[in-house]
Amino acid sequence: MTTIIKNRQAVADDFSTVTLAEGETAETVALPAGPLLVPIAVWQARKTELQSRGTPVGVWLAAGEGPEAIAGDLATLPVVGVHFPKFVDGRGYSTARLLRERYSYCGEIRALGDVLHDQLFLMARCGFDAFALKEGKDIAKAVAAFETFRNPYQAAVDQPQPLFRRRAA
Amino acid sequence: MYRYDQYDQALVDERVAQFSDQVARWKSGELTDDEFRPLRLQNGLYIQRHAPMFRIAVPYGMLASNQLRCLAQLGRQYDRGYGHFTTRHNMQFNWPAIEDVPAMLAELAKVQMHAIQTSGNCIRNITTDQFAGVAADEILDPRPLCEIMRQWSTFHPEFAFLPRKFKIAVNGAKEDRALTWFHDIGLHIVKTDDGLTGFRVIVGGGLGRTPIKGEVLREFLPWQDILTYCEAIIRVYNRYGRRDNAYKARIKILVQALGVEEFGRQVEAEWTHLKGGPATITQAEYDRVAAFFAPPAYATLPAIDEAFVQQQAESVPFARWVERNVRPHRVPGYASVTLSLKKPGTAPGDVTSDQMDAAAELADRYSFGELRVTHEQNLVLADVEQRQLFALWQEAKAAGFATPNIGLLTDMIVCPGGDFCDLANARSIPVANAVQARFDDLDYLWDIGDIELNFSGCMNSCGHHHVGNIGILGVDKGNEEWYQITVGGEQGNDAQLGKVIGPSFAAADVPDVIEKIVRFYIAQRQDDERFIDTFRRLGIDAFKVAVYGDKARLKAA
Numbered sequence: 001m002t003t004i005i006k007n008r009q010a011v012a013d014d015f016s017t018v019t020l021a022e023g024e025t026a027e028t029v030a031l032p033a034g035p036l037l038v039p040i041a042v043w044q045a046r047k048t049e050l051q052s053r054g055t056p057v058g059v060w061l062a063a064g065e066g067p068e069a070i071a072g073d074l075a076t077l078p079v080v081g082v083h084f085p086k087f088v089d090g091r092g093y094s095t096a097r098l099l100r101e102r103y104s105y106c107g108e109i110r111a112l113g114d115v116l117h118d119q120l121f122l123m124a125r126c127g128f129d130a131f132a133l134k135e136g137k138d139i140a141k142a143v144a145a146f147e148t149f150r151n152p153y154q155a156a157v158d159q160p161q162p163l164f165r166r167r168a169a
Numbered sequence: 170m171y172r173y174d175q176y177d178q179a180l181v182d183e184r185v186a187q188f189s190d191q192v193a194r195w196k197s198g199e200l201t202d203d204e205f206r207p208l209r210l211q212n213g214l215y216i217q218r219h220a221p222m223f224r225i226a227v228p229y230g231m232l233a234s235n236q237l238r239c240l241a242q243l244g245r246q247y248d249r250g251y252g253h254f255t256t257r258h259n260m261q262f263n264w265p266a267i268e269d270v271p272a273m274l275a276e277l278a279k280v281q282m283h284a285i286q287t288s289g290n291c292i293r294n295i296t297t298d299q300f301a302g303v304a305a306d307e308i309l310d311p312r313p314l315c316e317i318m319r320q321w322s323t324f325h326p327e328f329a330f331l332p333r334k335f336k337i338a339v340n341g342a343k344e345d346r347a348l349t350w351f352h353d354i355g356l357h358i359v360k361t362d363d364g365l366t367g368f369r370v371i372v373g374g375g376l377g378r379t380p381i382k383g384e385v386l387r388e389f390l391p392w393q394d395i396l397t398y399c400e401a402i403i404r405v406y407n408r409y410g411r412r413d414n415a416y417k418a419r420i421k422i423l424v425q426a427l428g429v430e431e432f433g434r435q436v437e438a439e440w441t442h443l444k445g446g447p448a449t450i451t452q453a454e455y456d457r458v459a460a461f462f463a464p465p466a467y468a469t470l471p472a473i474d475e476a477f478v479q480q481q482a483e484s485v486p487f488a489r490w491v492e493r494n495v496r497p498h499r500v501p502g503y504a505s506v507t508l509s510l511k512k513p514g515t516a517p518g519d520v521t522s523d524q525m526d527a528a529a530e531l532a533d534r535y536s537f538g539e540l541r542v543t544h545e546q547n548l549v550l551a552d553v554e555q556r557q558l559f560a561l562w563q564e565a566k567a568a569g570f571a572t573p574n575i576g577l578l579t580d581m582i583v584c585p586g587g588d589f590c591d592l593a594n595a596r597s598i599p600v601a602n603a604v605q606a607r608f609d610d611l612d613y614l615w616d617i618g619d620i621e622l623n624f625s626g627c628m629n630s631c632g633h634h635h636v637g638n639i640g641i642l643g644v645d646k647g648n649e650e651w652y653q654i655t656v657g658g659e660q661g662n663d664a665q666l667g668k669v670i671g672p673s674f675a676a677a678d679v680p681d682v683i684e685k686i687v688r689f690y691i692a693q694r695q696d697d698e699r700f701i702d703t704f705r706r707l708g709i710d711a712f713k714v715a716v717y718g719d720k721a722r723l724k725a726a
């Protein structure tokens with residue numbers, strides 16, 4: 001069990017994230033029991049096996065991978081993870097917006113990797129609703145970050161109308 | 170100019186609170202240096218040679234007198250009594266303590282200013298023509314759309330961590346005064362034959378170590394679509410721009426790698442999903458913002474003020490100042506004045522706190538309380554009555570703003586260079602001052618006429634040397650400061666990159682070399698050809714020979 005932020009609260013979470021270490025292959029990597037987040041390669045190689053386990057399975061996307069690769073399966077995935085190798089690598093923000101706005105994905109989008117307090121506000125605006133904060137960071141403090149700005153200017157996932165349309169109303 | 174409502178104000182206030190908290194968490198060790206770095210950069214805070222450097226935004230160059238007074242006060246209280254205007258409508262302070270920056274931001278927020286996204290790999294301050302709204306050749310005042318784009322880019326949630334910095338410039342007049350061909354996105358306001366208003370969209374320009382002129386991505390885009398279209402461009406860049414090498418991470422590298430056609434195809438494909446969405450600008454919003462830029466209450470005046478004509482006839486210095494530093498205005502009886510921050514012997518673009526107060530005072534008394542910052546590092550009073558020019562000139566002289574050198578050789582663009590900047594290869598300010606000293610004879614300077622000399626202390630090109638008619642670039646040769654010279658660059662509609670003239674020079678030789686180049690031009694020019702026209706006619710080889718003599722001739726042969 002780890003603790004993640006979900007719907008702006010700290011909650012216990014029992015998903016295991018599968019990664020392929022050097023020398024491991026998607027076909028043969030050992031899968032722990034319980035809910036899983038697997039890389040695309042594992043999902044593609046072992047979809048039937050994963051779907052018949054009876055526990056939730058989600059896919060996580062690496063920074064260079066877009067939602068295009070799993071577009072056909074989104075309806076069956078309760079969670080999509082988006083990995084940030086470094087917090088300054090901002091590709092995942094576009095990934096999350098595309099998942100929500102282009103592919104109408106309504107499951108959980110979880111930020112993984114170098115996920116820090118000061119990016120939570122932006123991530124939430126792009127459609128992330130779950131955050132596996134980097135180890136050692138203060139979750140209780142971080143949840144305050146969602147309130148950083150009350151009325152941002154742009155249209156985004158959390159607020160599909162830009163301020164200029166709300167201002168006018 | 171634009172004034173904040175409660176929403177705009179809340180956002181900058183919340184930013185102050187956010188950054189204060191970030192500084193506190195950094196001090197307590199909760200945030201590592203690496204984690205704090207991009208956060209402080211997005212608030213304009215660099216760590217430099219002597220101290221932090223703090224960069225404040227002057228969105229699209231518009232500055233109210235009370236804002237300038239606030240900058241003056243910050244300069245006194247937290248710096249050493251001066252600041253520096255950059256080429257991108259920003260003010261930089263060189264000596265504040267990090268701990269003081271939250272307090273400085275709080276002061277700025279009180280006058281509707283901030284340092285948001287003045288650095289970092291995000292959408293930077295949007296720049297434009299310093300004569301917006303008053304230029305005779307204007308198609309449409311770009312400032313309302315700049316403000317709408319400023320709001321859109323401020324804390325844009327998707328584009329806070331791009332591969333690299335992202336700079337947008339907008340020009341609304343026939344003549345390009347915003348260097349649009351050398352920005353990540355350059356926008357020209359255009360009107361079609363059917364009377365539609367929109368933008369020509371240029372993408373992938375930039376200076377730096379790989380200078381590239383932008384390419385036209387779209388000949389016409391309706392103005393209502395500019396936010397969604399920019400989102401499409403920047404999304405393609407965010408997803409596919411290189412992140413493995415900071416030197417190859419600008420959008421220009423992606424555009425070059427894909428080719429502008431393929432890049433454009435990807436942008437259009439992305440845009441089909443965004444086009445017409447909620448971010449499409451409404452007429453109501455345009456009108457709301459444009460109302461802030463409505464013309465001020467101009468007096469009804471004769472087109473030519475008799476006394477003003479008389480004063481020029483009586484005073485040669487005044488007439489000279491008028492010729493160089495005063496521009497015609499759209500409205501009869503008015504003129505636009507450039508206050509020169511290029512007094513020889515001072516650091517170009519630097520302004521003391523006392524001068525800031527003086528300029529604010531001039532703005533209040535002569536120009537409806539507003540100023541503009543130019544990308545050539547000067548200040549503009551855009552709306553001055555002709556009949557007040559003589560009085561203004563005398564006051565500007567007293568404050569050190571009346572050097573009659575706008576557009577002349579001593580009106581150089583110069584970056585801070587090795588005196589302040591960690592990245593510098595060489596110092597720029599003392600060498601620029603040495604060149605100014607060489608050309609201290611006003612008659613000679615005038616005889617040379619229009620010429621742009623731009624100076625960068627390293628290949629990052631903050632001083633725009635690539636697009637100077639003469640460019641000087643600091644280079645490092647075995648730990649010594651050397652200077653490479655380019656000739657033939659220009660900004661404007663025919664913007665192009667200068668060509669390197671040959672091997673670089675020691676600092677002491679730079680004034681001689683510039684003088685050789687200038688003397689050669691004067692000897693060769695036909696009629697009243699400008700420097701750049703003579704260059705175009707003769708080409709780089711002729712200038713090489715002028716500088717290096719027979720050595721160059723042998724090589725050229």
Ligand code: HEM
Pocket residue numbers: 215217222254255256257261333336351374375376377378419583584585589590591592629630631632633
């Ligand atoms: C002293 C602190 C400064 C630092 C550390 C700094 C750093 C840099 C760097 C690293 C680049 C290259 C970016 C790239 O090619 O991707 C750059 C470009 C640039 N900077 Fe600065 N700069 C500083 C001050 C200034 C000043 C004072 C100005 C204006 C006078 C300025 C305006 C610009 C402009 C116009 C460019 C080139 C345009 C382009 O990005 O294509 N910077 N700067």
Ligand code: SF4
Pocket residue numbers: 584585586587590591592593594625626627628629630631632
């Ligand atoms: S051009 Fe180089 S030396 Fe000059 S300010 Fe930019 S980074 Fe510093």
